[in-house]
Amino acid sequence: MRHLAIIGVWFVVFIADGIVFPALTGLPSGFGIMVLLSVLAITFGVHRWVIGLGIIFAGITELIIGTYFGTIIGAWLAMAWVWHLLNQFLNLKSMNENDSLVALAPFILLGLGLFAFGEGVSWMIIHFVYESELTAMFFDIFLSPAILSIVAVEFAITFFVFRFIYFSRNAG
Numbered sequence: 236m237r238h239l240a241i242i243g244v245w246f247v248v249f250i251a252d253g254i255v256f257p258a259l260t261g262l263p264s265g266f267g268i269m270v271l272l273s274v275l276a277i278t279f280g281v282h283r284w285v286i287g288l289g290i291i292f293a294g295i296t297e298l299i300i301g302t303y304f305g306t307i308i309g310a311w312l313a314m315a316w317v318w319h320l321l322n323q324f325l326n327l328k329s330m331n332e333n334d335s336l337v338a339l340a341p342f343i344l345l346g347l348g349l350f351a352f353g354e355g356v357s358w359m360i361i362h363f364v365y366e367s368e369l370t371a372m373f374f375d376i377f378l379s380p381a382i383l384s385i386v387a388v389e390f391a392i393t394f395f396v397f398r399f400i401y402f403s404r405n406a407g
Contacts, residue, residue, distance in 0.1 A: 238288065240400050245271055245292050248393060253300070256385060266350075266386050268296045269357070272311045273349040274393045277342055278401070281319040289315065303365045310357040314349055321345075339394055346390045347383070 252267025272289050279285050293307040 237401070238284075241275070241288065244393065244396055244400075248389070249296065249299075252389070256389075265300065265302075266354075266382070267389060268293065268307060269310065269314075269350050269353045270346070270386060270389045270393060272307075272314060273346045273353065274390065274397060276315055276318045276349065277346055278394070278397045280322070281315050286312075286315050303361055305364070306357045306360045309360050310353040313356040314353040317352055318349060339391070339398075342394060343387060343390045346394070347387065350386060350390075 248267045248271045252265070252270075256267075272293065275285055275289055275292075289311045290308055293311045296302075297304060297307050
């Protein structure tokens, strides 16, 4: 049941990020999958099933949106590796182990950092493997307060949905 709910959340995030948010805000789409993958790692930790499900989501998203092969998958694997290292050195609990909603704000900030890292890795993969003339437009995206606020709202909603579905008393 857990995996079906996560697949449902992925589908809603995919539709919202690809159709709803660009129509409402006029901002580019494509950030939703990175947000979802970041939230997946932060909420459930880096486990074999999380990494596998993330690879499946990233691969299907690459096929649907038509991006270069391996950009989202490579970024997801790098994000999972960084989150694992952060957990080793900083002894962070997964969001599923925290019972307080107060922990949502630090997790959103950590998620934004993980998201920025994933987008940077994705840009590097595209730049060094596919398009060497790709400009540094990537950095302009993160200086836009509108894009950062949309991504933060996506994080908050996705965290809240996972928190609602998998509150530690109900998870199992």
